[in-house]
Amino acid sequence: MVLELHVWGPAFSLASIDPHCLAAIAYLQQAVPRGKWALIATSDPALSPTNELPALRNGDIWIGGFRNIFYYLAQYSSGEWVLDAGLPELEGADCIAFSSFVESHGQPLIDLSLYVSSVNYTTTTRPIYNTIQSFPLPYLTPPAVRAAAKERTAHLGLSSLDLDTQDGEPQGDASFIPASLRKRATTVTSLIAQNPEITARIKLDVLAKDFFGPLQKLKGKKRYLLSNTTFSSLDCLALGYLSLMLVPELPQLWLAQTMRKKYPELCAWTEELGQQIFGGPADIDDAFLTTRTEGTTSKGGKSSLPWEVPHTGGMIGVGGVFLGNIADSIPVVGQLRRNTRMRQHGGKAPGDELQSSNWQSITTIGSLVAGVGMFLGYMFHQGFISLPENPEPERNGTGLDGYGDAGAALSIYANHMDAGSQQHRGVEAHGAPVAEVDIDVGSNGVKVTEIVS
Amino acid sequence: MPSNFSHRDAAPKPESKFSKQTAQIQNFFSIPAPIKTLFDFVPVLVYPPNELPQRAPKPSRIPTLYVFSREEDIAAGRPSFNPGCLKWQAFLNIAGVKHRLAASSNHASPSGQLPFLLPAADTSNTNLLPVRSNQLVKYAEDHGGYVEESTSMRYEAYRSLLDHRIRNAWLYTLYLEPSNFSAVAYPLYVASASSNPLVRASLSHQLRSAAEAELLKNSSIIDIDDLYSEADKAFEALSILLGDDQWFFGCDKPTLFDASIFAYTHLLLDEKMGWKEQKLCRTLKRRENLVKHRKRLVVAYFGG
Numbered sequence: 001m002v003l004e005l006h007v008w009g010p011a012f013s014l015a016s017i018d019p020h021c022l023a024a025i026a027y028l029q030q031a032v033p034r035g036k037w038a039l040i041a042t043s044d045p046a047l048s049p050t051n052e053l054p055a056l057r058n059g060d061i062w063i064g065g066f067r068n069i070f071y072y073l074a075q076y077s078s079g080e081w082v083l084d085a086g087l088p089e090l091e092g093a094d095c096i097a098f099s100s101f102v103e104s105h106g107q108p109l110i111d112l113s114l115y116v117s118s119v120n121y122t123t124t125t126r127p128i129y130n131t132i133q134s135f136p137l138p139y140l141t142p143p144a145v146r147a148a149a150k151e152r153t154a155h156l157g158l159s160s161l162d163l164d165t166q167d168g169e170p171q172g173d174a175s176f177i178p179a180s181l182r183k184r185a186t187t188v189t190s191l192i193a194q195n196p197e198i199t200a201r202i203k204l205d206v207l208a209k210d211f212f213g214p215l216q217k218l219k220g221k222k223r224y225l226l227s228n229t230t231f232s233s234l235d236c237l238a239l240g241y242l243s244l245m246l247v248p249e250l251p252q253l254w255l256a257q258t259m260r261k262k263y264p265e266l267c268a269w270t271e272e273l274g275q276q277i278f279g280g281p282a283d284i285d286d287a288f289l290t291t292r293t294e295g296t297t298s299k300g301g302k303s304s305l306p307w308e309v310p311h312t313g314g315m316i317g318v319g320g321v322f323l324g325n326i327a328d329s330i331p332v333v334g335q336l337r338r339n340t341r342m343r344q345h346g347g348k349a350p351g352d353e354l355q356s357s358n359w360q361s362i363t364t365i366g367s368l369v370a371g372v373g374m375f376l377g378y379m380f381h382q383g384f385i386s387l388p389e390n391p392e393p394e395r396n397g398t399g400l401d402g403y404g405d406a407g408a409a410l411s412i413y414a415n416h417m418d419a420g421s422q423q424h425r426g427v428e429a430h431g432a433p434v435a436e437v438d439i440d441v442g443s444n445g446v447k448v449t450e451i452v453s
Numbered sequence: 454m455p456s457n458f459s460h461r462d463a464a465p466k467p468e469s470k471f472s473k474q475t476a477q478i479q480n481f482f483s484i485p486a487p488i489k490t491l492f493d494f495v496p497v498l499v500y501p502p503n504e505l506p507q508r509a510p511k512p513s514r515i516p517t518l519y520v521f522s523r524e525e526d527i528a529a530g531r532p533s534f535n536p537g538c539l540k541w542q543a544f545l546n547i548a549g550v551k552h553r554l555a556a557s558s559n560h561a562s563p564s565g566q567l568p569f570l571l572p573a574a575d576t577s578n579t580n581l582l583p584v585r586s587n588q589l590v591k592y593a594e595d596h597g598g599y600v601e602e603s604t605s606m607r608y609e610a611y612r613s614l615l616d617h618r619i620r621n622a623w624l625y626t627l628y629l630e631p632s633n634f635s636a637v638a639y640p641l642y643v644a645s646a647s648s649n650p651l652v653r654a655s656l657s658h659q660l661r662s663a664a665e666a667e668l669l670k671n672s673s674i675i676d677i678d679d680l681y682s683e684a685d686k687a688f689e690a691l692s693i694l695l696g697d698d699q700w701f702f703g704c705d706k707p708t709l710f711d712a713s714i715f716a717y718t719h720l721l722l723d724e725k726m727g728w729k730e731q732k733l734c735r736t737l738k739r740r741e742n743l744v745k746h747r748k749r750l751v752v753a754y755f756g757g
Binding site for chain 1: 606607609610611613614616617618651654670671672673674676679683686687689690691693694
């Protein structure tokens with residue numbers, strides 16, 4: 001049985017556009033013997049039970065998510081295809097901790113560099129999806145990925161990278177103190193705050209330093225991150241993230257520049273290991289096994305990774321995925337679809353909810369119905385909606401008569417509320433002099449008649 | 454009705470259906486005439502501002518830390534039931550910064566998040582701005598507290614275990630595990646906030662969907678087995694890191710890192726919390742040195 005690893009397609013001369021897919025490729029390349037696995041650039045996360053790529057297929061079994069894949073491989077091979085087995089205790093703990101660190105600190109950097117930055121996204125990242133997905137899908141996937149990336153990085157306050165959101169109003173909540181209570185003083189901070197590009201650059205450098213610094217220290221002079229001999233799952237993960245930071249050629253190169261300038265050893269390690277594991281640059285022709293226009297000579301990628309042609313299922317398959325994506329983006333329907341996914345995966349039946357949550361849902365629905373009912377009632381009362389068999393009677397006067405009994409009651413109240421004002425009203429209505437001017441233009445000049453009542 | 458309306462009746466304008474509809478829509482958004490008439494009668498009078506109510510907090514001589522807590526725990530200085538608050542409460546206790554506690558909610562905080570610290574009033578500076586949690590380390594340093602942090606390269610990595618792996622499992626087990634939500638989170642966060650069933654229903658829905666949104670930020674699906682197994686591995690790594698030492702990173706006094714891990718271990722091991730689904734608690738109980746570490750902190754800084 002050949003295991004199939006389904007991943008996002010190649011980009012930037014790397015085997016995949018997603019760091020977790022790169023990590024999974026590196027892991028399988030090192031752990032699983034050649035010929036026992038195949039690499040397929042499906043670029044369709046709906047295949048996987050966890051709705052994310054990479055996904056591993058063994059016959060009818062689908063495993064989604066790179067951590068689950070590592071566990072499954074260990075299980076499937078009875079502990080043979082494991083990379084972390086030989087690690088001593090402290091290194092094992094480091095492997096767990098730094099894996100979490102690489103994921104949590106590396107993801108925002110990749111998000112910012114590839115997706116949030118408008119220039120990089122429009123000129124480089126979005127066009128790549130056109131090459132790795134079939135026709136209608138690139139309309140939906142990149143915006144969805146970008147929206148998720150923006151949400152993940154929202155707390156960093158770096159939306160100035162995203163030019164789409166700048167509508168003239170100043171971004172950035174520099175302080176939670178209301179403007180009226182703030183002291184006006186020109187400090188270095190306030191000067192810098194006036195220039196969002198500089199602020200963004202400083203923040204980005206800090207973020208990059210926080211990520212690369214501990215990794216460089218951990219590696220030290222060792223061959224791999226944890227030891228001289230063992231290539232661990234942490235190396236796979238770090239390689240995935242670092243390659244995607246270093247290799248892409250983007251218009252806004254701050255991330256790769258920072259890395260090359262301040263952490264040259266880490267760069268050299270990434271490039272060397274990438275060459276060793278992925279076997280040189282890969283491109284779309286390698287992944288889809290299409291023949292090149294200028295000949296069949298590959299840049300060296302073809303031989304090292306066991307690519308296979310993806311089966312997209314033709315028009316119907318692509319159409320189904322397209323409709324599924326659209327359904328996910330509709331507010332209520334998408335939520336329902338996501339809920340079903342979680343429940344299926346958690347192995348919970350829909351009936352095992354508790355009494356209290358039932359009661360809560362009943363109150364929620366009840367208040368919703370009551371709210372809608374009140375709104376409809378008001379609409380009826382106002383005469384926006386009228387029942388067909390009972391056409392709205394002509395209203396003869398405006399004012400309070402139009403509000404039925406309640407209006408009548410109110411009008412009595414209003415009319416008797418203040419005797420003085422009532423008098424004033426009377427004066428307005430009857431006593432005030434009204435002048436009418438009639439102008440007649442006739443043959444014998446202009447005749448003006450004034451009537452004062 | 455007064456006769457000033459009569460001229461409109463005398464000459465009714467021929468209305469097309471469209472103009473009638475637009476008139477109706479304008480009518481819908483304008484203030485209804487009776488209310489407008491009522492308002493016309495009310496004179497505009499500006500009263501002087503009210504005195505602050507009797508129970509309003511007065512500037513105090515000791516700084517006040519606002520945390521999620523029960524009223525009966527405040528006086529005794531017992532740990533808060535919110536890990537974010539407990540972390541800073543423990544940190545201030547460890548640093549030796551004198552403070553008193555106040556039970557509060559997110560609505561009281563200027564940043565929308567608890568905890569925050571209101572500095573003491575008798576200091577020379579008139580600047581009585583609340584101190585947010587991310588400025589508390591500096592505040593403790595400025596006010597003579599004991600602040601020392603490890604500079605180990607492992608610090609950030611193991612902190613990410615707490616801030617992501619363990620926090621995610623905590624969010625799931627507290628808010629999304631139905632039995633725990635109704636037994637633990639509901640009385641602490643929902644029932645204490647309001648007695649109205651509609652408000653309670655909406656609050657609990659908000660809490661649960663916020664937790665769900667937070668978990669879905671980093672993955673496309675909430676993979677429960679993965680959450681628990683990652684938390685298990687995180688506790689294992691922390692347990693190995695602590696080893697036989699008293700405090701993390703071989704320090705001779707506890708630090709902010711010890712306070713952050715205590716915030717989770719204490720709440721998971723505290724029997725008063727009344728966990729129903731104890732999966733996360735069980736994984737923690739297996740690491741004996743972490744259990745002892747929590748015990749040491751309770752004895753030394755929370756009076757047993």
